[in-house]
Amino acid sequence: MVGIENYSKALKTYISEVVTVKEPVKLYEPIKYIVALGGKRLRPILTLMSCDFFGADYKKALPAALALELFHNFSLIHDDIMDQAPLRRGKETVHHKWDLNTGILSGDAMLILAYQLFEEYEPNKFSELAKLFSKIALKVCEGQQYDVDFETKIDVTIPDYIKMIEYKTAVLLGAAMNMGAIIANASEECKNNSYEFGRLLGIAFQLQDDYLDCFGNPETFGKQIGGDIIANKKTYLYLKTLQNCSPSEAKQLINLFSETPENPSGKIKFVKEMYQSSGAAEASTQEIVNYTEKANSVLDKINISEENKAELKLFGEKLMKRNV
Numbered sequence: 221m222v223g224i225e226n227y228s229k230a231l232k233t234y235i236s237e238v239v240t241v242k243e244p245v246k247l248y249e250p251i252k253y254i255v256a257l258g259g260k261r262l263r264p265i266l267t268l269m270s271c272d273f274f275g276a277d278y279k280k281a282l283p284a285a286l287a288l289e290l291f292h293n294f295s296l297i298h299d300d301i302m303d304q305a306p307l308r309r310g311k312e313t314v315h316h317k318w319d320l321n322t323g324i325l326s327g328d329a330m331l332i333l334a335y336q337l338f339e340e341y342e343p344n345k346f347s348e349l350a351k352l353f354s355k356i357a358l359k360v361c362e363g364q365q366y367d368v369d370f371e372t373k374i375d376v377t378i379p380d381y382i383k384m385i386e387y388k389t390a391v392l393l394g395a396a397m398n399m400g401a402i403i404a405n406a407s408e409e410c411k412n413n414s415y416e417f418g419r420l421l422g423i424a425f426q427l428q429d430d431y432l433d434c435f436g437n438p439e440t441f442g443k444q445i446g447g448d449i450i451a452n453k454k455t456y457l458y459l460k461t462l463q464n465c466s467p468s469e470a471k472q473l474i475n476l477f478s479e480t481p482e483n484p485s486g487k488i489k490f491v492k493e494m495y496q497s498s499g500a501a502e503a504s505t506q507e508i509v510n511y512t513e514k515a516n517s518v519l520d521k522i523n524i525s526e527e528n529k530a531e532l533k534l535f536g537e538k539l540m541k542r543n544v
Contacts, residue, residue: 224265224269227268227272231264238337246318246322250322251290251329251333262396262539266397266400270396271404274410275404280403281400284337286334287353288395291353294328294331295327297327301320301324335353352399353399366388367388370384370453370454371451371453377459378463385422385426386419389426390425394416397414417519420512428508430455431501431508434501435492445488446492449492450487452479458495460500461494464499469498
């Protein structure tokens with residue numbers, strides 16, 4: 221086991237070598253900008269960790285790890301455009317710093333660069349990695365469309381929401397674990413279980429992200445607090461509140477989520493109070509624990525050392541307790 225600090229250092233060096241600014245500058249500068257913002261780099265770290273834990277040199281997984289990071293950031297640029305978000309990781313979003321067209325085009329270029337990175341692998345591995353990447357990338361787009369649809373759909377259920385975050389977020393974490401296993405020549409069973417571990421961890425991660433969107437510290441979270449409420453997103457918190465509150469309160473909440481006030485501070489404050497008084501906030505934190513425990517149960521089926529299993533459990537626990 222190499223250690224997360226070493227994975228991060230190797231990834232940072234590799235990014236500096238591959239993600240550079242060249243002509244036309246206005247295409248590549250925004251790519252370098254958003255990647256340099258850093259973030260948690262959860263997906264590439266999981267790829268390097270998975271490759272290492274299955275007994276291969278983790279540096280062999282760097283191209284695949286960076287491909288996932290580029291794809292993730294490509295999706296963030298376009299998500300921010302769709303959400304009209306002003307901040308990403310505490311800094312200006314790409315379309316705010318430059319313009320809308322630059323955000324769209326630089327995002328498109330990132331997707332192409334991600335695919336190019338798989339060309340670093342020999343034909344059989346290239347084929348397996350590229351097929352997985354294409355399948356997962358399409359699911360992410362499907363998840364994003366569900367997310368958009370839910371803003372105007374009235375009868376969204378909690379299972380609908382879980383499916384949406386599975387597609388939009390969790391499958392990419394599953395792919396991150398799976399890719400590391402592919403590069404390390406793990407068994408089919410281990411590849412599948414690695415994907416399942418990442419998928420379940422990804423659901424817990426997104427539930428936590430949605431919780432922090434409401435109740436996080438704006439100085440550490442890096443995004444606008446209450447952004448999901450402003451955008452009328454039907455998160456687990458919203459759906460659980462509807463389940464738990466009285467008919468009159470439910471009607472009031474539904475009406476609020478059909479409005480977009482110029483000054484949303486009052487709406488944010490009122491909705492957050494409803495999330496807490498209804499027990500939805502507490503239920504959300506428990507669901508984060510539940511999915512993290514489900515992910516940990518999958519580890520028993522994966523053929524890696526007990527030390528490495530403990531490291532993955534610790535990694536999941538840190539995600540569950542994060543405030544950024």
